[in-house]
Amino acid sequence: MRLWARSLFVVTLLLVIGAGCSPPSVNRPETPTSLPPTTTPSPSPVWFPPTATFTPIPTRLISPTPTPALALGDLVLSDDFESPGTWQTYRNATGSAAYEQRQLTLAVNAAKGYLTSLRNAPEIGNAYLELSLQPNLCQGQDTFGLLLRAADEFNAYRWVITCQGQMRLERLQSGRNLPLSDWIELSEIQVNPLVETRLAAWLYQDHLRLFxxxxxxxxxxxxxxxxxxxxxxxxxxxxSALSVSFRRLRIYAINPMLLPTATPTVLVIPTPQR
Incomplete structure (x- = not known):
């Protein structure tokens, strides 16, 4: 009887202890009833946005101004500088004027030296002439060019071209020069040893045209x-030394019959009303 009572006491005690020491409940995450809305990803920044394709403006073609008629006649002279004797040639302390390889070359050696060479014939009055030149050594304000309608080296029209690509026309009288035009920038050419320049002069009475x-x-x-x-x-x-070569001279006559004539202006006087 005592044994039974003791066993019952032990069982009761164990039940009481078990009820007071039950393990803590585990907090389990609740299952969401609905999923959160899907987030739309932000667009990536465009660092170099495309631009509209550039459409160039069509280039306007500028037609050259028509050159008035030259009224050229027969070929009077063709000189390829093959026969020495027609141009002055020499050598002195300033430099030299000499024939070489079908051209006439002026070579200035002295500081601020000045050289000329005149052809012995023909006398040119009304004519159109062409002559090519090419600088071999040339810089800065060095000058070269043609003497036109020259009585001698001190009396002539002097066509001056600089190594920088400028030009003007002067009148020499007794060695003193009078500019007849302002300096002109030659945008169509570059004066250098790699470029041959073609000069032309149209001379008719008192009219002078240079090309x-x-x-x-x-x-x-x-x-x-x-x-x-x-x-x-x-x-x-x-x-500094200066050297320029001249070649291929051509002279043409001018035919006055081919020159354009000016259209006379008719002055109309209105009749007075009565």
């Missing part, structure tokens, strides 16, 4: 010199 590579650059009138020889010159601006 460079087919473009008319100077158009003026001066009545002082009516005829004379053709010549070339070269002048150094400093102490």
């Amino acid at each position: 460079v590579n087919g473009f008319e650059e100077i158009n003026l009138r001066d009545p002082v010199f009516t005829s004379g020889r053709i010549g070339v010159f070269a002048r150094a601006a400093g102490d």
Whole structure:
């Protein structure tokens, strides 16, 4: 009886202890009743946005101004500088004027030296002439060019071109020069040893027109010199050497019958009303 009572006491005690020491409940995550809304990803930044394709503006083609008629007649002279004797040649302390390889070359050696060479014939009055030149050594304000209607090297029209690509026309009288035009920038050419420049002069009475590579650059009138020889010159601006070669001279006559005639202006006087 005591054994049974003791066993019952032990069982009761164990039940009481078990009820007070039950393990803690585990907090389990609740199952969501609905999923959160799907988040739309932000667009990636565009660092270099595309731009509209550039459409170039069509280039406007500018037609050259028509050159007034030259009224050229027969070929009077063709000189390829093959026969020495027609141009002045020499050698002195300033430099030299000499024939070489079908051209006439002026070479200035002295500081600020000035050289000229005149052709002995023909006398040019009304004529159109062409002559090519090419600088071999040239820089800065060094100058070269043609003498037109020259009585001698001190009396002539002097066509001056600089190594920087400028030009003007001067009148030489007793060695003193008078500019007949302003300096002109020659945008169509570059004066350098790799480029040959074609000069042309149209001389008719007191009318003087100068062309460079087919473009008319100077158009003026001066009545002082009516005829004379053709010549070339070269002048150094400093102490550097200067060398220029001239080649292929052509002279044409001018036919007055082919010159355009001016249209007379008719003045209309209205009849007074009565």
